[in-house]
Each structure stands twice: as C-alpha cells, then as structure tokens.
Amino acid sequence: xxxxxxxxxxxxxxxxxxxxxxxxxxxxxxxxxxxxxxxxxxxxxxxxxxxxxxxxxxxxxxxxxxxxxxxxxxxxxxxxxxxxxxxxxxxxxxxxxxxxxxxxxxxxxxxxxx
Amino acid sequence: xxxxxxxxxxxxxxxxxxxxxxxxxxxxxxxxxxxxxxxxxxxxxxxxxxxxxxxxxxxxxxxxxxxxxxxxxxxxxxxxxxxxxxxxxxxxxxxxxxxxxxxxxxxxxxxxxx
Numbered sequence: 001x002x003x004x005x006x007x008x009x010x011x012x013x014x015x016x017x018x019x020x021x022x023x024x025x026x027x028x029x030x031x032x033x034x035x036x037x038x039x040x041x042x043x044x045x046x047x048x049x050x051x052x053x054x055x056x057x058x059x060x061x062x063x064x065x066x067x068x069x070x071x072x073x074x075x076x077x078x079x080x081x082x083x084x085x086x087x088x089x090x091x092x093x094x095x096x097x098x099x100x101x102x103x104x105x106x107x108x109x110x111x112x113x114x
Numbered sequence: 115x116x117x118x119x120x121x122x123x124x125x126x127x128x129x130x131x132x133x134x135x136x137x138x139x140x141x142x143x144x145x146x147x148x149x150x151x152x153x154x155x156x157x158x159x160x161x162x163x164x165x166x167x168x169x170x171x172x173x174x175x176x177x178x179x180x181x182x183x184x185x186x187x188x189x190x191x192x193x194x195x196x197x198x199x200x201x202x203x204x205x206x207x208x209x210x211x212x213x214x215x216x217x218x219x220x221x222x223x224x225x226x227x228x
Binding site: 001031033035037041042043044045048058090092094096100101102103104105106107108110 | 147149151156157158159160161164166205207209211214215216218219220221
C-alpha cells in the first residue's frame with residue numbers, strides 16, 4: 001500500500017481566488033490522479049498526472065481551471081483557479097501502485113468557496 | 115463506456131451480522147478490475163478489496179470478501195461480523211485495464227446498529 005498526505009486538509013476561500021492542493025506519497029509511483037467529490041455525490045476523475053509529461057484531463061475539466069504539476073515521482077499539486085461556489089467539493093489525490101492495479105487515496109481536501 | 119450501478123442507497127445491519135452490498139457493472143472490455151472503497155464521515159477513501167476480471171477465485175481481505183459473478187456482471191461486497199465502525203459510505207468502482215480512470219457507483223450508506 002501507500003501512505004498519502006494532502007495539504008491543506010480543508011480551506012474556506014473567497015470567490016475569484018485560487019487554491020493549490022499538495023499531494024505527497026511515501027513511495028515512488030508512476031500514476032497519480034486527481035478526483036473531485038461534490039457534496040453528496042460520487043467521485044469524478046479530473047485528470048491523470050504522470051511525471052515528466054503534461055496532465056491528461058477528463059471531459060469537462062480544463063487545464064486553465066485545474067492546472068496540475070508533477071515534478072517528481074512522489075509529489076503533485078492541483079490548483080483550483082478563479083474559484084466559484086460550484087467548486088466547493090472534496091478534492092482527492094490517488095496513486096496506483098506500480099506492481100498492482102490497486103489505487104489508494106489521500107485523505108482529501110475539503111474546499112468551501114464563499 | 116463503463117457503468118457501475120449500486121442500487122441500495124442505504125442499508126441497515128445489526129452488529130455481528132453479515133451484510134451484502136450490491137454492485138453491478140457494464141463493460142465490453144474483457145480486462146478490467148473491480149474495487150470497493152469505504153468512506154467514513156471524515157471523507158477519506160479507504161481501499162478495501164480488489165478483484166481482477168481474470169482472477170479465478172473471489173478476493174478476500176479479512177472480514178471483506180468480494181462475490182464476483184462474471185457472467186452476471188456483479189461484484190457484491192460481503193462484510194462478515196459487522197462492527198459499529200463499519201458504518202460509512204461504500205463505493206464500488208471499476209477500471210478497464212487499458213485505461214486508468216476509476217468509474218465509481220453512487221455509493222451505499224451502511225449503518226450498523228447495536
């Protein structure tokens with residue numbers, strides 16, 4: 001398994017501002033992912049982040065709104081830009097272990113936009 | 115396209131009893147993996163169990179087992195000897211092995227009563 005940490009754990013932000021969420025893994029992994037969970041909903045994949053390449057975004061998500069960095073095999077950041085109340089969600093990073101198909105999640109960042 | 119269906123929005127079970135959470139899936143890809151996650155009120159996503167489409171035996175992890183019926187496209191989670199701490203949302207997810215995204219069902223809320 002993997003131990004994943006996220007910062008911040010929660011934040012309250014004003015409309016129009018941006019927030020950068022950090023994800024740190026205790027081992028080197030190739031595949032990292034960012035998910036969003038809107039209130040009372042299931043999880044939706046935002047993008048896949050591989051080290052050394054541009055992030056791959058899912059339909060409905062764009063780089064200008066959710067820029068992602070993946071500088072090395074243990075770290076990634078997701079920025080939520082120009083926030084609106086509709087961005088209020090839990091944002092979770094996850095990793096896939098290189099030797100299995102198991103995917104593990106970080107504890108999540110609970111974002112509220114006012 | 116892949117689809118995951120969890121038809122039970124909420125379930126009750128008495129402590130020490132066994133409970134089955136239903137999950138059906140739909141995919142035309144022969145190579146896929148099925149996952150179950152637990153999400154307590156804290157919001158973290160806890161990996162429980164994984165079943166590959168070519169695995170001959172049902173996966174088991176402690177008190178969790180996955181009842182995999184490939185012909186019926188079902189992957190039910192069985193929790194034996196329920197504990198109060200099992201009260202949480204449970205999500206079934208699938209990933210085709212040619213891709214990386216986890217597709218999640220809507221979840222089942224489980225409440226364990228004394």
